[in-house]
Amino acid sequence: MDQKILSLSTEKTADRLQEFLQTLKEDELATLLQHQAVKGKTAGAFLRAIFKGSPCSEKAGALRRLKTYTCCIQLVESGDLQKEVASEIIGLLMLEAHNFPGPLLVELANEFVGAIKEGNLMNGKSLELLPIVLTALITEKENLVYGKDELSGEECKKQLIKTLCSVRWDRQYVVQFTSMFKDVPLTAEEAEFVVEKVLKMFSKLNLQEVPPLVYQLLVLASKGNRKRVLEGIIAFFNKLDKQHNEEQSGNELLDLVTMPSGELRHVEGTVILHIVFAIKLDCELGRELLKHVKVASNS
Template sequence: MRSPENSRGAMHPPSQLTDAEIISLAQHHHHFNPVSSQLPPFLLAESSHPILLSFLHSRAAAAADSSTAVSDYVSSLISLISHHPCAALSSLLPALLHAYLSLFTSLKIPHDRNSLSIIQQFAGHLDAIEIRKIPEVIDLVVSYFPQISELDDAQVLILLPKCIELVRISSEIDKPVEYVNSVLDAVIECDWSNVLLIKLVESIRDFASCIDKVRRREFLQKIFAKMREDVEMQDLPGLVYQLLVLAAKGFGKREVIEGIVLYFGGANKGGSVMKQVEGTVLLHVNFAVKQDPSLGQEVLGLVRQDSRAFNHFTVTVLLSVARIRRFSDSAIDILKTALFNAYKDHKFAKVCRWLPNELKEEYLENARVIEKAILKSVNGSHYGREHIIPSIVQLGFGLLHAVEEGAQKEISKSDGLLGTDELGTQVLKCLFEVHDMSRNEVSDLVYNMANEALLFLLLVLK
């Protein structure tokens, strides 16, 4: 039999550790064999969880350098939990994550590189959290979205993709798909700062498979609406790049391409800075089409099916895409066809007695818009877009060839329209004037194209 003293000793709770001792213990386990090392009973008792969490809150409130104090402590606990996956420690992890997120979202700890490191560590252990606790994490993160205004505030988004995926595939969550959809609806409906917009576009690709077609469209509509409001110009190239990555993954390809060309085609701010931004965006689009030719097909299809999408940036994109071998002819043909059809529609409408004047004016305006878009694109071709020079030469001669072949000889130049031959001439003339630093290159391209045209003519006459 055990003595009364031993019996009383067995009833005593395990000796309590301090937060500093826990950090030292984690460091010791890190340097030696963490698996074979025994943990003190205090850490293995679920009754210790409130004390362990109180250390976290104390460090957040009292430490002069709360960032380091909190991160050292939380990182130590995560390390001990990951190397000793017993039931007691595993149940501590979700409570620790929730407590840390509560401090983060209530701005009681700094948002800095230390907080980023901790959140990344938590993200690596989400699989170890009991699945029924994951919705609590999601709700806490999403409810914080309206407060995100700085880049470091958005660190919590790191947790969202994995959490959503875990819930979606879970058999233990009641109606997981409905829950995920409700989360997505909440994200779409909340207020987005510029920072949240950018980070969401980066994050969406990691859980795109969880988003249905309707909500994909709603996401993209809100993204482009937000872009039109107040996105900083320097953020646009990165944002477009992320959107193109999304599109390449099948996330609303047509909507992404349409949104990009309509946004930049309608942007009337920024002057030369915006033109430089457009040049960078153009390179992103060109690279994306090279990687995924189906995006190029979306560009061509958009112009074929929707005349509203025809603007100077659409022209520039087509000229850029024409530099890719598989689109070299089709992209230029799309441009010429759009122009020729506009001329034909105007010619028909002008002599048609039963068409109302408003519709006649609409056809005339459409032809004017296309002419102006082509010339505006050529005028802006020196802002980081030198790679489209050969395409411009090809387009200019293509328009002149159309006149020589008789296809467009009857197009009227009245009503302020240039007509095919004059437009082709203006394209080449404008190109030569704009690129004063590379006129020799332009001259060589024009000379070579002219020789090819002459050779073709001789072969035909022969």
């Protein structure tokens, strides 16, 4: 059956391919897709064939695409695929996302939000697709149904980002989440949502996990909120320093000290290097840091 789909996809027109795909039940197509993805050799060609026979101009075709996306995201997250196959699948999904009608873009984005909220991500590879989906919403000219409201594509994107920043983030994906937002066009308000969420996550991470997150946050700061980003980073480490000094001056036994001095200094040094590197790429960040230093020295 999968070979027939591949064969029909080589024809000049997609008519017969489309007719054949319409005869398949949803679970049959999902099983075929899973088989091809795990086998790996023709996964990309098979996925392209499904897209060719599923035009977004027709409701059945658009819905088949949505089910295909959902199935592919689950496969990529399962960890059962070879890395090259998973990357090829995500690449194809990214290329085709802009063809989706607005309502299905919203539905697809909501599936991501649900997966993040429920902690259903297994490796986070599928997150590469979410910025494409959110960006595609901006181009939607007609109002879309979101919850009980009708919103523009831009407003839908804003509400989705707001929701994403309000749900619990699994700490192992915090860096990926933060990195993801750098590929999404953000308004000042949206950037603020993200920055505040990320800053709150600092205290939930192990100390060694903080520098990579700081780096991604500094990259994100180029979209705005530079002052808040720097203030948040500095405030976090000031708090750590204060806590560390209190431990050192107290009567605790050495093996009960929660932050070894060497580890804290190493992490702070790495963060300083990240800030210096970020300033080389973003002069405005350097200006904000100078302003902060001047204010701090005068207070």
